[in-house]
Amino acid sequence: MDSSIPATHPLDLATRLTPAGEGRFTGRTSPAYWNMMGPFGGTTAALMLKAALDAPQRLGDPVALTVNFCAPIAEGAFTIEITEARTNRSTQHWTMTLSQENGIAATASAVFAKRRETWAHQPAACPTIPPFETLAPMETEGRNAWLQRYELRFAEGAMTFEARADTDPGPSRSLLWVADKPGRALDFTSLASLADTFIVRLFLVRGRMVPAGTVSLTTYFHADAATLAAQGAKPLIGVADSSVFRQGYFDQSAELWSAEGQLLATSVQTVYFKE
Amino acid sequence: MDSSIPATHPLDLATRLTPAGEGRFTGRTSPAYWNMMGPFGGTTAALMLKAALDAPQRLGDPVALTVNFCAPIAEGAFTIEITEARTNRSTQHWTMTLSQENGIAATASAVFAKRRETWAHQPAACPTIPPFETLAPMETEGRNAWLQRYELRFAEGAMTFEARADTDPGPSRSLLWVADKPGRALDFTSLASLADTFIVRLFLVRGRMVPAGTVSLTTYFHADAATLAAQGAKPLIGVADSSVFRQGYFDQSAELWSAEGQLLATSVQTVYFKE
Numbered sequence: 001m002d003s004s005i006p007a008t009h010p011l012d013l014a015t016r017l018t019p020a021g022e023g024r025f026t027g028r029t030s031p032a033y034w035n036m037m038g039p040f041g042g043t044t045a046a047l048m049l050k051a052a053l054d055a056p057q058r059l060g061d062p063v064a065l066t067v068n069f070c071a072p073i074a075e076g077a078f079t080i081e082i083t084e085a086r087t088n089r090s091t092q093h094w095t096m097t098l099s100q101e102n103g104i105a106a107t108a109s110a111v112f113a114k115r116r117e118t119w120a121h122q123p124a125a126c127p128t129i130p131p132f133e134t135l136a137p138m139e140t141e142g143r144n145a146w147l148q149r150y151e152l153r154f155a156e157g158a159m160t161f162e163a164r165a166d167t168d169p170g171p172s173r174s175l176l177w178v179a180d181k182p183g184r185a186l187d188f189t190s191l192a193s194l195a196d197t198f199i200v201r202l203f204l205v206r207g208r209m210v211p212a213g214t215v216s217l218t219t220y221f222h223a224d225a226a227t228l229a230a231q232g233a234k235p236l237i238g239v240a241d242s243s244v245f246r247q248g249y250f251d252q253s254a255e256l257w258s259a260e261g262q263l264l265a266t267s268v269q270t271v272y273f274k275e
Numbered sequence: 276m277d278s279s280i281p282a283t284h285p286l287d288l289a290t291r292l293t294p295a296g297e298g299r300f301t302g303r304t305s306p307a308y309w310n311m312m313g314p315f316g317g318t319t320a321a322l323m324l325k326a327a328l329d330a331p332q333r334l335g336d337p338v339a340l341t342v343n344f345c346a347p348i349a350e351g352a353f354t355i356e357i358t359e360a361r362t363n364r365s366t367q368h369w370t371m372t373l374s375q376e377n378g379i380a381a382t383a384s385a386v387f388a389k390r391r392e393t394w395a396h397q398p399a400a401c402p403t404i405p406p407f408e409t410l411a412p413m414e415t416e417g418r419n420a421w422l423q424r425y426e427l428r429f430a431e432g433a434m435t436f437e438a439r440a441d442t443d444p445g446p447s448r449s450l451l452w453v454a455d456k457p458g459r460a461l462d463f464t465s466l467a468s469l470a471d472t473f474i475v476r477l478f479l480v481r482g483r484m485v486p487a488g489t490v491s492l493t494t495y496f497h498a499d500a501a502t503l504a505a506q507g508a509k510p511l512i513g514v515a516d517s518s519v520f521r522q523g524y525f526d527q528s529a530e531l532w533s534a535e536g537q538l539l540a541t542s543v544q545t546v547y548f549k550e
Contacts, residue, residue, distance in 0.1 A: 063490065063491070063524050063545055064343070064490065064491035064545045066341040066384060066491070066493060068339070068360075068368050068384050068386055070360055070361035070363075070366075070368040071361055071363060085343075085345055085372065085379045085382050086345035086346055086378060086379050086380075088345075088346060091345075091490060091547070093343050093345040093379075093382060095370065095382055097360065103361060104360045104361050104368075105361075107360050107368060107370055107384055109341060109343050109382055109384060109491075111343055111490050111491050111545070113490070113523065113524065113547070115522035115523050115524070116522060116523055117522060118520075118521070118522060118523050118548065118549070118550060119441055119481075119520065119550055120519075120520055120521045120522070121444045121480060121519070121520045121521075122518070122519045122520070122521070123444075123446075123447040123448075123480075123516070123517055123518065123519070124517075124518035124519060166394055169396045169398075171398075172398040173398075205396060205398070206394075215338065215339065215366060215386050215388070216338070216339035216341070216384075216386050216493075216495075218341060218491075218493040218543065220491075220524075220526050220543070220545045222518075222519050222521055222524070222526065223521070223522070224522055241398070242398055242399075243397070243398065243399035243497075243530070243538055243541055244395075244396070244397045244398070244399060244497050244538045245393075245394065245395055245396045245397070246393070246395045246396075246397070246497055246498065247390040247391060247392060247393060247395070247498070247499055248388065248390050248391055248393050249338050249388065249390065249495075249497070251495050251497070251541055255518070263518055263519045266518055266526055266543070268493065268495070268541070268543055270338055270339045270386070270495045272366070272388070273393065274393070275393060275394055
């Protein structure tokens with residue numbers, strides 16, 4: 001690992017869980033990943049996954065993770081409770097809740113599995129993107145803290161902050177390089193968080209910030225722990241797009257590719273919007 | 276509604292739930308939607324959603340549904356337990372488990388919301404497909420019962436049942452018309468089930484049936500109850516595809532469009548495979 005990478009990365013601090021009895025962990029929100037009104041959803045997803053990753057009886061690697069954002073998470077302490085719904089020979093099913101003083105703020109489920117080599121085939125094509133070095137990083141100074149924890153280098157669909165008319169929506173697709181900042185060796189915790197780094201498509205399409213918030217996020221992991229570890233801290237290629245904005249909700253999908261063209265994760269989310 | 280539509284549709288019988296106390300329903304698997312080794316996953320998804328739809332304190336329409344298939348569901352009775360994780364002013368979060376004698380067979384979560392008219396925009400393009408009447412229905416006689424409950428008219432990517440070499444995978448995409456058989460007015464229950472009618476992409480790509488089973492399914496609903504009701508029993512346009520098959524799992528995504536080009540639902544699933 002690059003010697004410039006700190007021993008204790010902000011993401012590891014933000015996703016630190018303290019065991020607090022059978023199926024119970026406590027943690028604290030991190031100012032380093034603060035979003036507008038609460039913690040960045042990616043860190044919440046990473047925390048829910050980490051509760052299962054940290055469970056002593058955990059089997060294999062995560063395959064699927066769904067997180068439902070029930071209420072804003074307040075700054076401070078929270079408790080994650082985790083239930084092993086079922087363990088089979090090669091799969092394991094978990095459900096989680098994240099609670100604070102005023103009730104449940106998030107629920108989640110995860111499927112873990114022992115992965116092994118099988119016939120493989122990748123019908124999806126890795127998008128063509130200019131080299132990382134040739135693109136400028138998004139300027140994040142003065143923006144929400146979480147944005148400063150990622151290096152985003154857009155080839156297409158950068159946020160312009162130029163408001164568009166209702167009748168003239170901008171393109172919803174982005175193509176970019178994305179990496180933890182500071183760099184961090186890839187694992188499931190960081191990949192779960194990276195899957196939520198694609199700026200709300202609504203902001204892009206409307207050219208301005210409007211009230212919006214993710215209500216549900218599902219991420220599929222398409223590689224085992226060894227494949228992720230082999231990535232080290234190299235930037236990933238990201239693609240994000242939306243299908244439809246209607247009646248207060250829109251969907252958003254994302255792909256995360258290795259520089260070598262291996263699809264590591266795909267993700268979908270549904271997002272509330274007000275106007 | 277068409278007078279040829281029976282008053283009690285097989286899907287309504289298959290998703291009938293009997294209240295059995297606070298947050299508890301009982302039901303029975305239906306032979307009419309039997310798959311190879313258990314009930315068709317679409318009906319399980321519909322049942323999980325229906326438990327929330329039937330809950331007296333239910334708020335609004337479903338926006339997101341995730342179902343995790345933990346173990347094969349045996350023929351016979353099951354219990355669904357449902358928990359209201361959080362209710363806000365305009366959103367409501369549910370979690371469910373489906374149990375049989377030998378433990379939890381499925382878990383689920385759903386987000387409901389009061390939907391209202393907002394700015395709307397549909398970046399996704401409805402695929403071009405020949406008219407329903409011009410395409411032949413898939414022959415389902417002698418196949419698993421659930422397949423006989425749907426009319427599938429393929430324009431592209433029909434199942435060929437012609438085995439392909441490992442090194443020569445077929446295309447993973449299908450484009451088709453899909454409808455309940457017999458016809459049934461569209462609602463969230465049937466849409467949740469329709470989202471799982473896209474034949475396992477692995478069978479298509481390999482040209483043969485191989486051991487495989489969905490472990491997690493997420494569906495987003497992009498329309499309110501009134502929009503679905505206005506569809507009546509008209510066939511929908513369906514598209515399905517996969518991104519990657521690797522280390523025992525692959526993903527599968529699907530879109531369900533109205534004939535008028537409105538995206539009604541999108542869905543993703545991750546599927547276990549053996550070989």
